[in-house]
Amino acid sequence: MAVKIVEVKNLKKSYKKRKTKEYITAVNDISFTVNKGEILGLLGPNGAGKTTTIKMICGLVVPDSGAITINGIDNQSKRLRAQEHISAVLEGNRNLYWRLTVRENMEYFAGNRGKSRKEVTSQIEELLHQFRLKDKENEMVNRLSRGMQQKLAIAVAMLAGSEVILLDEPTLGLDIETGYEVRELLREIVREQKRTIIITSHDMDVIQDLCERTVIINSGKVVTNDRVENLMKLFEVRAYVIKLDGHLSEEQHHLLLEKFPLLVYTPDTFQSTLEVELTQSQDIYELFDVLKLEQIPVDTIDRKTINFEQVFMKIVKGETQDAVSERA
Template identity: 85%
Template sequence: MTKAIVEVKNLRKSYKKRKTKEMITAVDDISFTVNRGEIVGLLGPNGAGKTTTIKMICGLVIPDGGMITINGIDNQKKRLRAREHISAVLEGNRNLYWRLTVRENLEYFAGNRGKSRKSVAGRINELLEQFRLKDKENEMVNRLSRGMQQKLAIAVAMLAGSEVILLDEPTLGLDIETGYEVREILREIVRTQHKTIIITSHDMDVIQDLCERTIIINSGKVVTNDRVDNLMKLFEVRAYSIKLDGHLSEQQHRLLREKFPQLVYTPDTYQSNLEVDLTNSQEMYELFDILKLEQIPVDTIDRKTINFEQVFLKIVKGEEEHAIPERA
């Protein structure tokens, strides 16, 4: 059995603009793999090609070129067989029938997968307990809270029994308590049932908390494919906060801005603060050479604590400098 359960090779997709008929490249030769039992984040800013990639993985959009295999099955040549191995929750409650009850939704979607009501009755009861929906099983879905609708949508995907689950914004619009509950459920699914989960989200706290690895797409290309903890360490050592006992001169400020375009300078009444990213140790010496021009005393130097949202923004805003090769 191969380690990779999802393989994307040289994927391409272009669209024609309706008004101008201009061809736009949405996905430009993307390749990556997802291994069995991983929780992987598939990220990108709006318009990066992420949604198109997701739809091609699910078999909803046909690529112009390249290949996608799910559990070794080509999802273009054997689309129905490939789809047996992947379930998708696209924007949560859109996957549900609102005028059916919680239990009826589970029974209906199981029937779509060719499973009888009797054969899934026991599994439905397990999922209702696991997702804390048992007391709502006869409630119409349109009367549920957003959090309960989201949990039900994930339970429907679980009922399919597929090895890969793709979750699009699984915590969008949820309150803090329900968001944490969904995270814990997803961790338990991977830990006890060895599922593979691909998450797209704009909530970087969710990605940092859940995902072992992240694949970041920008301008139709993969710009980063690495473990989340590796990325956190990489960018944390670059970010510094320096407190000065005094203010920069205009010349110093200009020289620093030329050398470090992302520098943030905050003067206070008597002191000032610099926030700067350094890519190597030599830049630290260059920074202090500029500070020495006016002999400004340095009060403190601290390495900044960084979160994954900052890492993500640094990568997508300065991908040429920060793009990292695949190390999956």
């Protein structure tokens, strides 16, 4: 049975607009949990309420109502104790001191957590080797590449010893090689150290590759809470590519567009291709009824390859409200 390490319950937060009395609801009754030892994707388009939610989990913003517990500790009444169990690398914030060296940064931030230099020496050595930063330990951070700065920020977060690590856009701006290196490091952190990681990212390849489950927020609400593989399967079985040995008539094309507005029809010299998404599995019979009108031979039928970015966009656009249900 999964052990919950972070619980977010009925969270709400509104902000007052500058120079007006109008209030904007950023987070509207959000609830979800994070299980111990999982990599969870926390996603949402710009303005969805995701950043506000992250800041409330990190104790940087106080919610109007609702509750957050981290490792069973209330994040409001016992904020300092709760925050001992989570560390964060937030995009757009200075997670490092640029005029200190790599090693000095690690020692400084460990000291902020109440750890002496002697106490963390061996752990720093281990992390320097694990993150391939040993040969840069005396280099000033402002001279490091973006990838090395990001790896150092994650290493600093790990040095805190917290069970939960929140990473905001961990691969943003990284080259392909470093991006894959960071992904493998995160897998290793979960696999070998049993840490829990919450990732926010606009790179859906990262989410698809790393996360077991994803919570998607839109307009201040949770719109999906499910395993990534379940969401991929849901859309994969409904998307088809059909090759025809011939062309649709105008009547057929019109009838298909009425029933399948997302249909893409691509005629070629002798063949044509239909890309279609079915709302219900039985819709395929209606599709073939239209094709039979002109007795067009069907050459091949294949499931359309779909990636998590497409899944995310469909969910955010509300194209799947009947097909996708929230699951805790």
